[in-house]
Amino acid sequence: MIPAALSPESLFEARVPYTRRKLRGQFFTPPALARAMTRWACAACPESFLDPAVGPGIFLECLADLPAAPRRIVACDIDPLALDLARRRIPGARPQLLRRDFLAADFPERFDAIAANPPYIRHHDADLPESLFRRFDARFGLRFSRLTNVYCLFLLKIADRLSPRGRAAVITPTEFLNADFGRAIKRVLLDTPAFAGLIIFDAAANIFDGLLTTATITLFDAARAGDELTIIHAPDARAADAAFDAFDAGKKTGHSRRRLRAIRGENPPTVGAAHPARTADPAPSIARIPRTALNPDNKWGTGLSRAPDPNRARQQAAIRVVRASRPSPAHSDPMRARQLASLARTHPPPQRSRLRLGSDPQRSRLRRRADARRASGDPLSSLLSTLSRSAARPLGDFARCMRGIATGANAFFTLSDAEARRWRLPDAFLAPCVSKSAHVRGTLFDADDFLALRRAGRKCLLLDLTPDTAPLAADYLAHGRRLGVHRRYLTRHRTHWFVREQRPPAPMWVSVFVRGRLRFVLNRAGALNLTTFHGIYPREDYADLLERLLPWLAGDEFHRRCAAEQRTYGDGLLKFEPKDIERLPIPDLDDPAVHRALHPSGEA
Structure with a gap:
């Protein structure tokens, strides 16, 4: 005993x-x-x-x-x-x-x-x-x-x-x-x-x-x-x-x-x-x-x-009416190749030379706009307080949400600047990435923020090889084999274990695990997001509107609506999957009243 x-x-x-x-x-x-x-x-x-x-x-x-x-x-x-x-x-x-x-x-x-x-x-x-x-x-x-x-x-x-x-x-x-x-x-x-x-x-x-x-x-x-x-x-x-x-x-x-x-x-x-x-x-x-x-x-x-919350019931009823009256959104198409091809056409990869220089011509304009909105208050707070004044639509009607890139072994596939130099991996074999939510502060991530991570020695460079370029990184790949990376679950199911998932940078990110409120981030650095964030890819003609909606997405009304889609883990930790994000009710971006609220007169 x-x-x-x-x-x-x-x-x-x-x-x-x-x-x-x-x-x-x-x-x-x-x-x-x-x-x-x-x-x-x-x-x-x-x-x-x-x-x-x-x-x-x-x-x-x-x-x-x-x-x-x-x-x-x-x-x-x-x-x-x-x-x-x-x-x-x-x-x-x-x-x-x-x-x-x-x-x-x-x-x-x-x-x-x-x-x-x-x-x-x-x-x-x-x-x-x-x-x-x-x-x-x-x-x-x-x-x-x-x-x-x-x-x-x-x-x-x-x-x-x-x-x-x-x-x-x-x-x-x-x-x-x-x-x-x-x-x-x-x-x-x-x-x-x-x-x-x-x-x-x-x-x-x-x-x-x-x-x-x-x-x-x-x-x-x-x-x-x-x-x-x-x-x-x-x-x-x-x-x-x-x-x-x-x-x-x-x-x-x-x-x-x-x-x-x-x-x-x-x-x-x-x-x-x-x-x-x-x-x-x-x-x-x-x-x-x-x-x-x-x-x-x-x-x-x-x-x-x-x-039951009567407001929630009205919101869901409005969403069901909208879904029933509109054709199925493209994100329900099961053909992943077609989906990725569409993303690649509408969101081509950024020029990396611009990233290395750390310049972003839109940085000042975006931050001035955000400061002006914070100072004047969210113009949507009164317009969108109830669905009776503006019908709700699922975010998936205006954007696709996809999980971040899963490497199968972040410790190997992400490198710091010092590690890249030690293994003699040039920038052509690396892509800028964000692997931890703590590396992103605020609601805007631009080239200056990425360069700050790189200078601080963070692992923000993602191995980006193809079968053709792999021989030029033979030493590092041999190191991965010694570590057993090629035998991990995700890597052993790939045609080439060292080739990452292919997708373009997402214009907007949203947090996966949160305590408190969801966090939406504008990706002006053109960086790839690993699984710490989901990527949001606006559909045609909605990119600017979603960007302008960002202050409202940080408000009380939106986060009250999010409660039904969250998954709760221990100690109050919340998780949202991509389909949960696509189901979130947001203002109807096709509504002329919403257009006027998002484009206040006199804004540059």
Whole structure:
């Protein structure tokens, strides 16, 4: 048996480097949360129990605290060390521990109770075989995105392995509720009678040590199958017991609030005493939502349990009307070659000689315009305060948004000026780039800003080779091979591992991860953006209008509208994908009133 002073999770983390654990998605469930999940899943005295990603065995240990443990216990994992720790953790029990990949293996048996914390592995780290996706496609009658995170496939297979009286509690990131790859997952959930609801933890709560992500527990209860789903928002992991109690109670009660305070060790104030300052988070908030009211194509992670915003409803209605009345925008064309060719025609690469000189003839004019707008106030604030005065249109009607360039190994593909000289790489083999959001200050990035990065020794030069020029950089490419760069996920899937993605510089950037507000930046340096920013490519005739709209994009009204499209990570970190950006509602740039507001009289 493992000494209580050192948990199996701590032993595992001491023996396995963080980089390997991250690659395999091995982040462990806090004990209090595992107990709450196990207690709920086993509330109906199940005969059988499954943990499909057992790790060091926290859920198995929690079974020992139950009045009556299931007679048959099955657990599997692909990691032999994790299985050994799980076996030593419960020496008196006789669970069936299998070294098996739950997704790939056949599990004909169905289980009465399942508790799971599946691995969180992004698609480019998992490298799942196409045959596995085809099996899931055939089983559920849908085509799942090949960008789907591994935990989503676990979620589907867990639901499929429940008995007619079964219960399952599965903790995963909240990401799939908002991500595009989650649409098919949510569609399957809505079609699964056992799907009973969600417990969504607050975005500011860090549930897992060493992992910056939000957390949601998906609940299945085959005996409770019905048309109503229960959505609970919990402040943090300490509210888990209260959330599960409220889920089973069918309504929010004072019992849930008192239980939450007891979990925290807080005593309620004495009757008649002065009210102390608020020290506790509110009890879990609960909503009952008809299954038919949920659309799998919508984002479920933002405001799902809150009262609908009538202004938001009007905005969405206006956008739907506009979309229905206009032809499909060009960015829906699946032919990527055609899209890139169009971008190349409308936005040719800049002349690099101009970059090296550090001159930008538009710099002063742009900054004078921005200063004048800040001084006079945003002229759109009154005009665009409500959609009743100007119809909203998705930004995608006026611009394409594309993710930044993914190199697969930024440390190798981006160089500082000193590194380029050391490897004798001329400017002809390098392209100006921005690899970190901290390298960009403000809403304008021009040639002077780029040269400042270069002089400061920042890695702002992107390796820009072709098969023809590669022999002239043979020493540096040999260095990359020694580092194993050519065997990385992205590089090994390229025809030539050292050739970067080809796309023109984006005239405007928008931040990917933010705390607070989205940041839009005008790219006057002609620099390439890596994945720290998305690139915005205005459609024909809209480049100047989008540039002039920049002050409004920094305002309160726009950021209030952004809330429904964001994806929330742990500790309040927000993420926007390119399609999220394209869906953002902005003023109708074809509206004459908007034209007048963006071109005030007397402006140069």
